[in-house]
Amino acid sequence: MTDPKIYGVVGWKNSGKTGLMERLVAEFTARGLTVSTLKHTHHQVDLEVPGTDTHRHRTAGAQEVVLASTSRIAQLHELRGEPEPGIATLISRLHPCDLVLIEGFKSAPHPKVEASRAETGQPLFANNDATVRAVAANHTPKNGAVPVIDLDDTKAIADFIALDVGLMPDVPETPKANGLKNDCFALPPGVHWTPVEEALATLRDRLAPVTDVETVPTDAANGRILARDHMAVRSNPPGANSAVDGYAFAHATLPSGTPISVPLVDGRAAAGGPFHGTVPAGHAIRILTGALIPDGVDTVVMQEDVQIADGILTIPAAPKPGSNARAAGEDVAAGALALAHGHKLRAPDIALLSALGVAEVEAHTRLRVGVLSTGDELAAPGSTLDVARTYDANRPMLLSLAETWGYEPVNLGHVADDRAALAVAFDDGATRADVILTSGGASAGDEDHVSALLRDSGSLHHWRIAIKPGRPLALAQWNGTPVFGLPGNPVAALVTTLIFARPAFSVLAGGEWLEPLGLQLPAGFSKKKKAGRREYLRARIGADGRVQAFKSEGSGRISGLAWATGLVEMSDEAQEICEGDPVRFLPYTSFGLV
Ligand code: AMP
Ligand code: MG
DSSP states (O other), X not given: OOOOEEEEEEXXXXXXXXXXXXXXXXXXXXXXXOEEEEEXXXXXXXXXXXXXXXXXXXXXXXXXXXXXXXXXXXXXXXXXXXXXXXHHHHHHTSOOOSEEXXXXXXXXXXXXXXXXXXXXXXXXXXXXXXXXXXXXXXXXXXXXXXXXXXXXXXXXXXXXXXXXXTOOOSOOOSSSOXXXXXXXXXXXXXOOSBOHHHHHHHHHHHOOOOOOEEEEEGGGOTTOBBSSOEEOSSOBSSSOEESSSEEEEOGGGSOSSSSEEEEEEEEEEBTTBOOOSBOOTTOXXXXXXXXXXXXXXXXXXXXXXXXXXXXXXXXXSOOOTTTTEEOTTSSBOTTSEEEOTTOBOOHHHHHHHHXXXXXXXXXXXXXEEEEEEEOXXXXXXXXXXXXXXXXXXXXXXXXXXXXXXXXXXXXXXXXXXXXXXXXXXXXXXXXXXXXXXXXXXXXXXXXXXXXXXXXXXXXXXXXXXXXXXXXXXXXXXXXXXXXXXXXXXXXXXXXXXXXXXXXXXXXXXXXXXXXXXXXXXXXXXXXXXXXXXXEXXXXXXXXXXXXXXXXXXXXXXXXXXXXXXXXXXXXXXXXXXXXXXXXXXXXXXXXTOO
């Protein structure tokens, strides 16, 4: 994320500036921006009230006090005579956001809007402060220098700020409020064969999330994409504890000389069963893994390294101070970033969030992926013996892929090569899905009705991508819903889905742009290719560690897709591969295929 935009709200007391701040935060948040605020104060605020726990910690000398609950975290940092930090330093403490609204800090140089009410009877700052760019007033002040906007017209004030600061110059025009521009799939004019990298860069550039946000219990959030940064609600570990089963003592109170013997106190410290007393100097206590370190001790020896006789612990020599004791928060401190927005939750992430007390997450709703097959020749698998019919392989494949990727598969069925029927299917898809994946009819031939219909609807961008297999990709929007028109051939459909649709869908779903992690491995085959198109071969790693290519490059050979465990990627340029040469192997798993 780039640096946040910064805008201030100033005004005399009772000028309505806090009310304006409040309305602006709500307005910008509703526009899909993340907003943070900074407030300058000269007086005591509620967090500083004497007698509260935090006040007591603070006045006792704590450098920082973090006040945390399941819904928010406050951090009090004591300056203790150090100069007040400037705005840049304060903003650097915030998590990334789009806009920082600042209340107060009148003399700082950032641009500001001044709130003004006639009732205060005060002159305008705007009269002699060039950083004030507009006045939001409930009256018509005598001022010719800057625009005056109605104090109650939050939208107009927000528009002014957005324009002044360069936020969101383009308002999306699509009927569905999905953040995509109408022409998001447009390629530069005059381009005939688009290289794969350029097609990917265009997608990466133009796409934005189209999903909603909902609260999900963490234990049901596997595969979900975080819509916000999530902070540790409490530290891990929450208290200092023992890393081993053994005996604990205060290192500094051990007698000198070796071996070392100290008496054991009665009782023990166990996980979930802390020792409540204080261990006296020169004494040791039985402690088990995960137990809180009792008062009076700081070091643990493993039980394998000690001898016990008659209530006396003997160790051959003193360990290092603090051995086998884990400090509170040594892994993650409360308030620290646990996982950032855009992160897709996997089992280890669920463990982390759970350990840090994040019981629910703000996640994107699952991307609804609509899958539609087109073609007169298609029939449901097993439904006919007619050899003129082709069993529909793409729809079950693409629905399975959507499911594997953690999205919600939406079966939009099969339609014949009939434009009116296709239009009905697209209408249906645009309401039931966030993105539509079609296969077949995406070229420019007579029977390529998907292309023809999308062209007629005005939103088609036909991408002739320099890729084999694959080539035509029809990208469009139907009533604002993005449509990916894939080639009908199942081999080409799978390759183009893995290469183009996978990263694109991740962004549409609120996640990161994805790139497969390739391995350089020796080729177990030889091949010569011409310049001009990037090629993907169905491939797998043989027992000798070399990459085998499928025996036929024929694009009708669906068996090769199932035989393969990945793809070999051959560069756009001419290339001659001899056995043993390194090739780039992209395992299916690197495309999230399991
Ligand atoms: P098209 O892109 O419509 O010209 O189709 C190219 C080839 O892919 C033709 O041989 C089609 O029969 C085949 N095909 C199209 N859709 C599917 C599908 N859903 N399942 C299997 N084969 C298909
Ligand atoms: Mg067809």
